[in-house]
Amino acid sequence: MEEVILAAASSYDRKYYFNSEFDAIPEGIKTSIQIMLVSFTMEIGGLLSLVYDEHGLLHFRTECDEEDILYDEIGAHLKIKKMMVDQEDLLEGLQMFYKVFYLGEPLE
Template identity: 50%
Template sequence: MNDEIVLCGASSYNKKYYFNEQFSSLPQGIQDELHIMCVLFTADVGGVLQVVFDEDGSLQLRTQTEEDDILYDEIGSVLKIKQLQREKEELFESLEMYYRVFYLGEAYEGEE
């Protein structure tokens, strides 16, 4: 059973961005930051990037490419994901907490 939910994603193939409307309650600034992040990623390395919540509420960055895509930068993709995980750590942690509280119904464990 696959309980993953896609938050957003972008594709270099059809030059489109997707944002899951279930998360429209997120502040516009966060939605904009996710949009920019996804589009810049696919413009830089190619392929498709998806930002996904797994069944435990952890945020995952997933990439895909078409088999015959010789322009896709596989090494650049791995490096760029690591860079995003470092630079956007606070954003990703906040999104995970948001998802766990509002979608999984877990109790909020705020800092005291």
């Protein structure tokens, strides 16, 4: 099983993507995800994605173009750690949602 992108934002083309497979997620949560990803790319630059692995765990993935001298790699790492703490409940809920509805695991 391969990884599944939940959402992504890019500072390069100023676009936001939300995977339509997850339209069942409430609008308020979708908005929170969008704010989180877009604010990251506006502050740090590059591209940020929320990705489910084969076990249903949600990961932040950031990358940048090789010639992007403005991308703040240290700031990216620190901001992701802060988002993981500040948005812990949201991220755990998204993981549970994926595990139950997409991987068919029982609700704990």
